[in-house]
Structures are given as C-alpha cells and as structure tokens.
Amino acid sequence: MTDTAVDFLLENLEQLIIDCDKRMTNKNQKQTHPSKSTAFEFFLENWEQLILDRYLEELIQKEQVEWFYKEMQFLRQFLKDSEGKRNEQEVKDLVARIRDVTHEVENSFDFFAFFASMKSMLEVPIPVRRVNRVASSSSMVNIVASSSSMVNIPIPWNEILATSKIKLNNAITEINSIKEELMKIYKWNMYGIGEPQIGKSSHQRLLRATSPIIEELIIVGFVDDTTKILELLTICENQRKVIPIIGMAGLGKTTLANKVYNDPTTKYHFYKQAWSYVSQVYHKRDLLLSIFTSAQIQLPSNVDQLNDDQLGGELYKRLKGYRYLIVLDDLWNSEAWDDLKRYFPNDNNGSRIMFTSRNVNVAEALDAEPYNLHFLNDEESWDLLQIRAFRKEGCPTDLIEIGKIIAKKCRGLPLAIVVLSGLLAKKDKTQDWWSYVAENISSYIVSDLEQYMDTLALSYNNLPHHLQPCFLYFGAFPEDYEIHVRQLIWLWVAEGFIRQNGQNDQKSLEELAEDYLMDLIDRSLVIVSRKRSNGGVKACRVHDLLRDLCLRKAHEENFLRQIPWYKGVAASSNPVAHQQRRMCIHDNLVGYTSSKHYELHIRSFLSFGRSL
Missing domain, CATH: 1.10.8 (Helicase, Ruva Protein; domain 3)
Known part of the structure; x- marks a missing residue:
C-alpha cells in the first residue's frame, strides 16, 4: 500500500520536473507530455496547462520539486529493501511515517495546482466564491464553481493555502527525520537491511497472458451435512418449516446452503426458489425485490406505487399454492424474519425457509431447531x-x-x-x-x-503491492454487496490502482484490472457470485470476515473511512479522519451533504445510500 502511494507520487514529481523545464524554456508554446500509462494521465491533463500558469509558478519551484523527488526515491528504496521485514516494530513505524508524509506532499501539490487553476479561471479572489464539491475520478480534486448547487459550502481558500504551505514545510522536516533513522538502519545493517542502491524498482510481476479459468466450487467435509439438509428440505413433514444453519463466520454456512440450493434434488422438488442476502443493515423493500428477482417472479406493473407492505402482499399472492424454497443468507437477528414471515404462505405443501446465521439465538427466537455446522477435522x-x-x-x-x-x-x-x-x-x-x-x-x-x-x-x-489497494477497496462496499465487475474495474482505474510497467503495455488498463481481479479470485480472497455466458466473471463479493480484514487494514493505512449510517456526527471530530484518503457512506447521503462539511484531503467519495 505505502509502496504504491510513493510510486504514484514519484511519477507526479517526475512529470512536474519535466513540465517545469518546459515552462522555463517556452511558456507560450502548447505543452505535450510523453504518454504515461497510469491513471495519473488524468492528473497530467490538468497539469499540462496549469504548469504554465503564473499563479502556479509562484507556488511551485523546480528546485523544490527536484528535492522532493530525490528524497522520495530514497524512501522508496527503503520500502523495497524492507519487504519481508515489516513485522519489526521499528520498520513498521517507519513505513507508516513514510505513508503519511507521502500523502501530505501529494495533498499539498494537488491543492497548489487547484488553487492556481481557480485563480487563473476566475481572476477574482477565491475566498469570496462559493463552490460545489463533486466526486473525483482522478487524483486531483474537482471543484466546480457555480451559483446553483447541490451543496453550497463557503471554503476559506487562503487559510487552506497557508496551511498547505506549512504542511509542506513540515513534510520536509519529517522526511529529513525519517532519513536520519533510515541511515542508522543502513549503517548498522539492522534487520538484515543492507546499503541502499537508489534506482527504480519493478515490483510488479508479469500478469498471466492466458484467459482465466473459474473453477467450480470445491467442497470438503460437507457430504454428511448435505445429505441431512436435503432430507430436512424434501422428506420431512408438509408443514412449512424453517431450517437454520448456524455457525461462526468462515465455517462454510453459505457454501453448504449454496450447494444444497443448487442440488438437482432441490431443483426438482421445489416449484419456486429464491435466494436473498440479508446482512446486519438491511432494507425490507430490497429483500422483497431480491426475492421477486431470484424466484423469477414478474414484478407488478405498478411496483413504484406500492409501499413495502403492499409489495409483500403481492409476493404472498405469487407464492400462494406453490411449494417454494426461500434462502435468507446471513441473518443477524430475528427482526428481518419478523418483517418478512407473513409474506410466506403456509399451504402445508412442504415449503421451506432456510437461513444462515452466526447467532444461535436467532434460531431460538424463531422457535426452529438449529443445524449446527462443525469444524473440519x-x-x-x-x-x-x-x-x-x-x-x-x-x-x-x-x-x-x-x-x-x-x-x-x-x-x-x-x-x-x-x-x-x-x-x-x-x-x-x-x-x-x-x-x-x-x-x-x-x-x-x-x-x-x-x-x-x-x-x-x-x-x-504477502500480496504483491499492486494488489493490496485493490483488495482493500472491497471494504468500501456494504456487507454482502454484490459488486458488478465492470463497475469495480472502472473504479480501480479511476483510483489509479491499475499500472502498466513496460512489461504489459500491450494490454489496456481495463484488461489489466481484470487480471488483477482474477489474481485475487485465485487467491481465494474474492468470491465469484455471477458468471457471464462466456464463463467470465460478471459479479463478485467478499466474505464478511475478509471484509472485516479490509476495513481494519484500511484504517491502519489511512486508506478508507466508512460511514455505514450518517447520524449528524461532525466529520472533523476524529483527527484520524483528516488522514484517510477515501470516504464511503452507505445510507443517509442527504444527511451528510446537508451538514456542509468540507474535507479536501478526501481523494474519492462513494455513496451506496438509498437517500439521494
């Protein structure tokens, strides 16, 4: 993660040096830059004209950029030399300091460029203007000046500019301090880290050229469990029955339920089948709609005019008289069941509702006998x-x-x-x-x-550095969220995670992103949830436990801040929040935007909220 951030900044600084030379030799000619095969191209398109601007020339000097470039190269070499040795606390702390100072330098240079751009375009003092903030698809924050807005926020530009200059000076002090610590490590060969050899490193491996193959689910240890669950589904009494599969996270509840759900015996026995993910935070209407879709039941033509209870009533009518199987995956409490149970008719024809849960108390609340999964021997x-x-x-x-x-x-x-x-x-x-x-x-x-x-x-x-940010990005999505691969690839490309290194220039960024995803799938870190007709991956998701890991690591790396539900808490109340690079909100977007916060350290903003 830190390695990727430093690489990205080095490209940034390298291009600034090139453009500073152009500015000095010919300020009036239209500038062109050599093609760069990274998402930094988005940023360069803005810099191409900004670097000629007289306002930017006042803020950024070539000598200053060259100093940062030289020092960041040294820090990058340490990151390379310390690979495999970051369990040592001192090394771990130094890597974290390098990450933080990298982000501070990038933020400052980005803001200088933006400030110059705004002054050049407007030719008026910036502090008197009000601006709209919009989500950015590149490393540069896009802020659109306008009188009509979704959210009007007065931003003290001169104050932020002064703060950015102070932070850049502080970054110089911090880099010198880090460098002193690193020189001691190199001098005394501590932790097996020898003398540095400054030079560009290529940490990316060759990506496979062959088409990825998605293997079928491999199940071990569930033979007896599968037989017993099938018997509960198809042989027992005609009374509608609830079958809870209970076990801790990672024990294979969903895997077992999925195997039984797709078993030919099940397909033959039930007339209608539906699968719905529930999770901790759920919406009743979303669950109802997912059951309609999964069971291939046609939605009412006036679905938009129906409230949740009326929609549930329509589901009841369409299930009435049929033997059905409904699977509710990842049920955290009995509340979701209480919301849905009256829409599942009991016609004494052998219909079943099966759910998975970590909590045995959920089964007890439903007065259902739990089927407890065991650990593998x-x-x-x-x-x-x-x-x-x-x-x-x-x-x-x-x-x-x-x-x-x-x-x-x-x-x-x-x-x-x-x-x-x-x-x-x-x-x-x-x-x-x-x-x-x-x-x-x-x-x-x-x-x-x-x-x-x-x-x-x-x-x-032990993931390659280029895959670490891609994996952590899954923490931005809500729990049990089915992620469309095309959307994920676009986001990765826009974030700058997909990088060409001279060995894979023949592939587009989108093709490389697909290779990255298949690598994560091969490592069993990502689950394929839907396939295309040609066998490719259409949608994917991550296990809850791995998503928790993403969020923990994302917090450690200041990579991501997640707001599952905005409740009016001031965004600036947590000092750590000022260092986190990305923000995602899962609900109540209007509540957040109406609070009129400005957070210029945020590089990208994702919202999955229903309230738009």
Missing part, C-alpha cells in the same frame, strides 16, 4: 488444503508433513484454510516458504473469532 482440513493449493496435482512428498501442520493450525476453519491455500498456491512450493507460513500462523487454540484475523492477515501481507 485434521484429515478434512488437509484434504481441503491439498485440493486448493495443488488443484489437480498431487502434493510433493517433501511438503506433506509441513502441509499437515499448516492445515492443523487453521483449527478446522474452512475460510482460513482456503485463504492460506490461495497464498501457498501463488508462491514457490518450497519447504522454506511453507515453514515460514507455518511459523506465522497462531499456534494457540482458537476460541475467539478475532484470533483468526492474524491468519487471514498473512495472506494480505
């Missing part, structure tokens, strides 16, 4: 790890012993095994690497869900 754990890590190949004999140790240390949690298998499959299959993985898995008996996070974090920490 050691043999099942090893079988799953082998299948996921080696696919159709067998495990080499020299890795069997250490492989069984890795599987056992996952303590029977399928998600942990699958994620670690993805990590093992992507690295060289050597005893040294597998021993390293085994040593870094918690060896104590896991009794708390929190303790699995270290195991899952191991896969994140």
Whole structure:
C-alpha cells in the first residue's frame, strides 16, 4: 500500500520536473507530455496547462520539486529493501511515517495546482466564491464553481493555502527525520537491511497472458451435512418449516446452503426458489425485490406505487399454492424474519425457509431447531488444503508433513484454510516458504473469532503491492454487496490502482484490472457470485470476515473511512479522519451533504445510500 502511494507520487514529481523545464524554456508554446500509462494521465491533463500558469509558478519551484523527488526515491528504496521485514516494530513505524508524509506532499501539490487553476479561471479572489464539491475520478480534486448547487459550502481558500504551505514545510522536516533513522538502519545493517542502491524498482510481476479459468466450487467435509439438509428440505413433514444453519463466520454456512440450493434434488422438488442476502443493515423493500428477482417472479406493473407492505402482499399472492424454497443468507437477528414471515404462505405443501446465521439465538427466537455446522477435522482440513493449493496435482512428498501442520493450525476453519491455500498456491512450493507460513500462523487454540484475523492477515501481507489497494477497496462496499465487475474495474482505474510497467503495455488498463481481479479470485480472497455466458466473471463479493480484514487494514493505512449510517456526527471530530484518503457512506447521503462539511484531503467519495 505505502509502496504504491510513493510510486504514484514519484511519477507526479517526475512529470512536474519535466513540465517545469518546459515552462522555463517556452511558456507560450502548447505543452505535450510523453504518454504515461497510469491513471495519473488524468492528473497530467490538468497539469499540462496549469504548469504554465503564473499563479502556479509562484507556488511551485523546480528546485523544490527536484528535492522532493530525490528524497522520495530514497524512501522508496527503503520500502523495497524492507519487504519481508515489516513485522519489526521499528520498520513498521517507519513505513507508516513514510505513508503519511507521502500523502501530505501529494495533498499539498494537488491543492497548489487547484488553487492556481481557480485563480487563473476566475481572476477574482477565491475566498469570496462559493463552490460545489463533486466526486473525483482522478487524483486531483474537482471543484466546480457555480451559483446553483447541490451543496453550497463557503471554503476559506487562503487559510487552506497557508496551511498547505506549512504542511509542506513540515513534510520536509519529517522526511529529513525519517532519513536520519533510515541511515542508522543502513549503517548498522539492522534487520538484515543492507546499503541502499537508489534506482527504480519493478515490483510488479508479469500478469498471466492466458484467459482465466473459474473453477467450480470445491467442497470438503460437507457430504454428511448435505445429505441431512436435503432430507430436512424434501422428506420431512408438509408443514412449512424453517431450517437454520448456524455457525461462526468462515465455517462454510453459505457454501453448504449454496450447494444444497443448487442440488438437482432441490431443483426438482421445489416449484419456486429464491435466494436473498440479508446482512446486519438491511432494507425490507430490497429483500422483497431480491426475492421477486431470484424466484423469477414478474414484478407488478405498478411496483413504484406500492409501499413495502403492499409489495409483500403481492409476493404472498405469487407464492400462494406453490411449494417454494426461500434462502435468507446471513441473518443477524430475528427482526428481518419478523418483517418478512407473513409474506410466506403456509399451504402445508412442504415449503421451506432456510437461513444462515452466526447467532444461535436467532434460531431460538424463531422457535426452529438449529443445524449446527462443525469444524473440519485434521484429515478434512488437509484434504481441503491439498485440493486448493495443488488443484489437480498431487502434493510433493517433501511438503506433506509441513502441509499437515499448516492445515492443523487453521483449527478446522474452512475460510482460513482456503485463504492460506490461495497464498501457498501463488508462491514457490518450497519447504522454506511453507515453514515460514507455518511459523506465522497462531499456534494457540482458537476460541475467539478475532484470533483468526492474524491468519487471514498473512495472506494480505504477502500480496504483491499492486494488489493490496485493490483488495482493500472491497471494504468500501456494504456487507454482502454484490459488486458488478465492470463497475469495480472502472473504479480501480479511476483510483489509479491499475499500472502498466513496460512489461504489459500491450494490454489496456481495463484488461489489466481484470487480471488483477482474477489474481485475487485465485487467491481465494474474492468470491465469484455471477458468471457471464462466456464463463467470465460478471459479479463478485467478499466474505464478511475478509471484509472485516479490509476495513481494519484500511484504517491502519489511512486508506478508507466508512460511514455505514450518517447520524449528524461532525466529520472533523476524529483527527484520524483528516488522514484517510477515501470516504464511503452507505445510507443517509442527504444527511451528510446537508451538514456542509468540507474535507479536501478526501481523494474519492462513494455513496451506496438509498437517500439521494
């Protein structure tokens, strides 16, 4: 993550130096820049004209840009040299400081460019104007001057300009301080980090040229469970029955439910089937509409005029008389069931409602007998790890012993095994690497869900740097949100995550983004939820536990701030919020925008709210 941010800033500074030279030699000629194959092109298009502006010339001097470029190169080299050694607290702290100072420098230079642009366009003192803020698709914040607006916010531009200059000076002091610490590490060869060799590094690997293959779901340890659930669905009494599948996160509840849902026996037995994701935060209407869609029931022509209860009544009419199966995935409490149960008719024809939940109390509240999933035993754990890590190949004999140790240390949690298998499959299959993985898995008996996070974090920490921001970006989406791949790719490209490095220039950014996604899928960090007719990925999602990991890491990296529901809390009340680069709001967008906050450190803004 930090490595990517520094690379991005270095490209920024390098282009500024080039454009400063152009400004000095010919201020009146139209400027052109060599093609840059990154999302930074968006930014360069703005800089091309801004660098000629007399206002910007007053704010940014070539010597200053060259100094930052030289020092950031040194910091980038340390990031390269410290790879694999960032578990040391001192190294970890230095990497965090490099990340923060990189963001401060980028923010300051971006604001200088914007300030100059506004003064050049308006030729009036900026502080007296009022502006609209709009979401940005590039690294430069887009602010549109207008008298009519969605949100009018008076912004003290001169005050912010002065603050940006102070922050840039502070950044110089901080860079010098960091450099002193790094020189000590290099001098004494601490943590095995030797003398630096300044030069550009290429940390990206060659992306595969072959078309990705999406494998079918591999299930281990659910044979007996599948048989028993099928019996509960198809053989027992005709009375409408609720079947709860209960277990902790990552145990395979959704996987088992999905296997049973798509079993030919189930397809033959039920006339109508529907699957709906519930999650902690849900909307009754969304659940009803998803059941209509999943069951392929035609919506009423006047659906927009119906309230939630009327829509539920229409669902009741269309299910009446049919034997149906409804799956409610990830039910957190009985509230959602209370909202929906009256719309599921009981015709004594063997209809079933199946739900998955982490909380056994939900089953008790529904007066339903829970089906509790068990952890995998050691043999099942090893079988799953082998299948996921080696696919159709067998495990080499020299890795069997250490492989069984890795599987056992996952303590029977399928998600942990699958994620670690993805990590093992992507690295060289050597005893040294597998021993390293085994040593870094918690060896104590896991009794708390929190303790699995270290195991899952191991896969994140070993991701190539260019994939880390792509993975963390999944934390921006609401829980159980089905993400359309095309939308995700556009967002990644706009954020500047997709980078060409000379080895993959023949591919477009969109094609590279698809390769990035397939890499994350291959590592079992992303789940394919829908496929295209040609076998490609149409939509995807992440497991709740991995989404929690995204949010934790995103917080550590100041990568993302999530506001599930805006309740009027001042956006500036948390000092950490001033460092986080992205913001996402999942509901009550109007409440947030009407509060008239300005947060110029935000690089991008995502809203999934219903209230627009």
